[in-house]
Amino acid sequence: MNGGKRRRRVKVISLLIPGISLISELNVKILTAKSGYINVAGRLLDLSVPKVMGVINVTPDSFYKGSRVTDDNDIISTAGKMIGDGADILDVGGYSSRPDAADISPEEEKKRVLNAIRIISREFPEVVISIDTFRSEIAYEAVSVCGAHIINDISAGEADPMMFSVVSTLNVPYIMMHMQGTPMTMQNNPHYDDVVADILKWFSPRIVKLKSDGVKDIILDPGFGFGKTAEHNFELLNRLGDFAVAGLPVMAGLSRKSMIWKTLGITPDEALNGTTVLNTLALSGGADIIRVHDVKEAVQAVRLMQKVKSSPGNDKL
Numbered sequence: 001m002n003g004g005k006r007r008r009r010v011k012v013i014s015l016l017i018p019g020i021s022l023i024s025e026l027n028v029k030i031l032t033a034k035s036g037y038i039n040v041a042g043r044l045l046d047l048s049v050p051k052v053m054g055v056i057n058v059t060p061d062s063f064y065k066g067s068r069v070t071d072d073n074d075i076i077s078t079a080g081k082m083i084g085d086g087a088d089i090l091d092v093g094g095y096s097s098r099p100d101a102a103d104i105s106p107e108e109e110k111k112r113v114l115n116a117i118r119i120i121s122r123e124f125p126e127v128v129i130s131i132d133t134f135r136s137e138i139a140y141e142a143v144s145v146c147g148a149h150i151i152n153d154i155s156a157g158e159a160d161p162m163m164f165s166v167v168s169t170l171n172v173p174y175i176m177m178h179m180q181g182t183p184m185t186m187q188n189n190p191h192y193d194d195v196v197a198d199i200l201k202w203f204s205p206r207i208v209k210l211k212s213d214g215v216k217d218i219i220l221d222p223g224f225g226f227g228k229t230a231e232h233n234f235e236l237l238n239r240l241g242d243f244a245v246a247g248l249p250v251m252a253g254l255s256r257k258s259m260i261w262k263t264l265g266i267t268p269d270e271a272l273n274g275t276t277v278l279n280t281l282a283l284s285g286g287a288d289i290i291r292v293h294d295v296k297e298a299v300q301a302v303r304l305m306q307k308v309k310s311s312p313g314n315d316k317l
Contacts, residue, residue: 036048038173038217038219038249039173039216039217040128040149040150040172040173041149041172045088045128047249047288047289049302049306050283050287050288050289050290050302050305051088051089051288051289051290052086052087052088052089052289052290052292052295052298052299052302053087053088053089053090053091053130053251053289053290053291053292054079054082054085054087054089054090054091054292054293054295055091055093055255055291055292055293056069056075056078056079056082056090056091056092056093056116056120057069057093057094057096058070058075058092058093058094058112058113058115058116059093059094059095059096059112069116072115072119075116075119075120076119076120076123079119079120079123079124079127080123080124081295082295083124083127085295085296085299086295086296086299087127087295087299088128089127089128089129089130089150089289090120090127090128090129090130091129091130091131091132091152091291092113092116092117092120092129092130092131092132092142092148093113093131093132093133093152094108094109094110094111094112094113094116094132094133095109095132095133095134097154097226106135106137106138109133109135109138110137110138110141113131113132113133113138113142114138114141114142114145114146117129117131117142117146117147117148118146118147120147121146121147121148122147125147128149128150129147129148129149129150130148130149130150130151130152130175131143131148131150131151131152132152132154133151133152133153134153134154134155134158134159134160134163135159135160135163136160136162136163136165136166137162139151139153139163139166139167139170140166140169140170143170143172144170149172149173150172150173150174150175151163151166151167151170151172151173151174151175152175152177152221153174153175153176153177154177154179154223154226155177155179156176156177156178156179156203156206157176157206158179164206164209164210164213164215165213167210167213167215168210168213168214168215171214171215171216172217173217173218173219174210174215174217174218174219175219175220175221175251175289176203176206176210176218176219176220176221177221177222177223177226177253178199178202178203178220178221178222178223178226178227179223179226179227180192180226180227180228190227190228190229190232192232195228195232195235195236196222196235196236196239196242196243199222199223199236200242200243200245200246203220203246207246207248218248218249219248219249219250219251219288219289220243220246220248220249220250220251221250221251221252221253221291222236222240222243222250222252223253224236224237224252224253224254224257224259225253225257225258225259230258230259230262230263233257233259234259237252237254237278237281237282237285238285239285240252240282240285240286240287241285241286243286244286249288249289250286250287250288250289251287251288251289251290251291252279252282252287252289252290252291253290253291254275254278254279254282254290255275255279255290255291255292255293255294256268256271256272256275256293257271259278260274260275260278261274272294272297275292275293275294275297276294276297276298276301279292279298279301280301280304280305283301283302283305284305290302
């Protein structure tokens with residue numbers, strides 16, 4: 001590691017968790033070992049091989065129309081295809097968080113997602129299901145009644161003060177994402193002094209709180225595209241490995257986002273190739289889960305990256 005990267009990582013670590021101390025810069029590269037497993041309803045999900053999370057949006061207005069499902073048959077066929085293509089987790093969401101998306105009531109979101117989770121749980125009982133919501137009442141019912149296994153919260157508890165309590169009560173893995181502002185305001189001139197250090201500092205008290213509440217499986221999502229400029233997003237991707245200092249699994253959600261299609265001058269529909277490129281870079285940077293619309297291509301990227309990492313000469317990469 002060169003001097004500049006070492007100093008930057010020292011800064012990142014020093015901001016991470018209150019009470020943390022640095023023994024020496026030589027120990028900075030690996031501060032804590034990531035947990036290799038998460039407990040999903042009594043089953044251990046091995047993260048030594050990165051997992052692929054397929055996105056199922058039960059919404060009429062998600063930014064990528066290819067991810068939208070509208071009825072029960074769509075839900076079954078989409079879930080079945082993703083599982084057949086190798087998805088490890090299916091992430092069900094009913095609230096579009098794209099910039100300027102319309103707000104919907106808890107009742108409407110609940111109607112959308114709980115039905116979808118019931119159907120997937122019934123038709124594909126072996127698959128791991130994540131509920132994508134920032135509302136604790138929906139998270140609670142999705143897990144306790146409908147069969148979801150993981151809570152994926154884009155607000156990291158900011159939007160609903162009861163969320164951490166629900167996660168602790170349910171004792172399920174919790175994905176918490178960083179977002180500057182809200183979906184309605186997040187792209188209004190986002191600013192960071194150091195995007196990685198600032199995000200880790202923001203995560204810090206939330207990690208401490210969750211751990212003190214007995215939550216064992218926490219996954220960090222730096223929130224690509226949520227309150228970040230394109231430059232912030234690419235710096236996050238370039239420095240994704242710095243998040244390993246938290247000792248927690250990391251999820252990357254890059255699929256068909258504007259950092260790809262705006263950079264290339266294309267549309268979200270044309271952004272599959274760019275998505276695969278950035279997913280590969282995220283995997284190289286240590287992502288444990290990649291959240292995607294296109295499962296087959298993501299699974300292929302994981303398999304090829306595993307082959308590269310296990311091949312002779314990998315230590316020189």
